[in-house]
Amino acid sequence: MGTGKQQRRGDTRQRIQDVALELFAEQGYEKTSLREIAERLEVTKAALYYHFKTKEDILTSIFDDMTRPIDELIEWGKEQPRTLDTKRAILTRYSEILTNAAPLFRFMQENQATMRDLKTGESFKDRMLQLLDILKSDDPATPMTAQVRCFSALFTMHGGMFVLKDAEGDPEEKRKAILEVAIDLVTQAHEGV
Numbered sequence: 001m002g003t004g005k006q007q008r009r010g011d012t013r014q015r016i017q018d019v020a021l022e023l024f025a026e027q028g029y030e031k032t033s034l035r036e037i038a039e040r041l042e043v044t045k046a047a048l049y050y051h052f053k054t055k056e057d058i059l060t061s062i063f064d065d066m067t068r069p070i071d072e073l074i075e076w077g078k079e080q081p082r083t084l085d086t087k088r089a090i091l092t093r094y095s096e097i098l099t100n101a102a103p104l105f106r107f108m109q110e111n112q113a114t115m116r117d118l119k120t121g122e123s124f125k126d127r128m129l130q131l132l133d134i135l136k137s138d139d140p141a142t143p144m145t146a147q148v149r150c151f152s153a154l155f156t157m158h159g160g161m162f163v164l165k166d167a168e169g170d171p172e173e174k175r176k177a178i179l180e181v182a183i184d185l186v187t188q189a190h191e192g193v
Contacts, residue, residue, distance in 0.1 A: 013051050015041060017065070020058045025107045029055065029114040056118060063120040066101040070127050073097065077134040084190045087135050088183050091153065094131065095179040098161055099171075109162050128154060135186055149189035153182040 019040045023032045034055060038048045052058045073093050080086040098105060108115050108124065115121035135150040136142060160178035167174065 016048065016051055016058060017062045021062055021103050021107055025110060029111045060120055062104060066104045067127065069097045074127065074130045082138055084187060087186045087190060090134060091179060091182050091186060095157060095175055098157060099175055105161060143192060146189035146192050149185040153185040156182045156185065
């Protein structure tokens with residue numbers, strides 16, 4: 001019996017996150033109020049407060065849920081040898097993560113100023129630096145061009161997702177093309193060391 005109640009709470013929490021992210025993307029984080037989120041959900045503010053006290057609490061919970069796979073990828077990557085196969089695997093898995101968390105990344109792109117001011121923005125930046133560190137060579141003498149290629153690979157994955165989202169074509173084909181370019185960049189960086 002407790003499981004059913006817990007499941008309903010989980011569903012409500014998920015519904016709040018989905019609606020909030022939708023509103024944040026539509027109107028911007030700053031222009032969205034808890035009242036508007038409650039109205040869109042057709043619940044009272046008190047019901048919303050039961051789950052989340054602030055907009056930042058909602059955003060943090062969305063961010064934590066959707067970035068958990070990135071944390072798992074980083075931990076996995078740290079345990080692997082710095083081979084080209086490992087780097088390709090990291091980019092491939094990251095491409096899938098980006099696809100699954102597209103609404104969050106769209107929000108982040110459209111609300112960059114807000115993200116800089118919130119702790120979630122700093123947390124995301126830290127994750128990207130950790131991924132970049134795994135993609136780069138351990139050799140301190142790694143040429144700057146190789147480092148830039150690794151950074152550009154991650155940027156290509158993020159930027160490509162937004163630039164191509166409205167372009168004609170199959171979404172999976174676009175994802176694979178972006179991934180191919182990112183892998184090419186990391187391959188050049190790896191082989192240039």
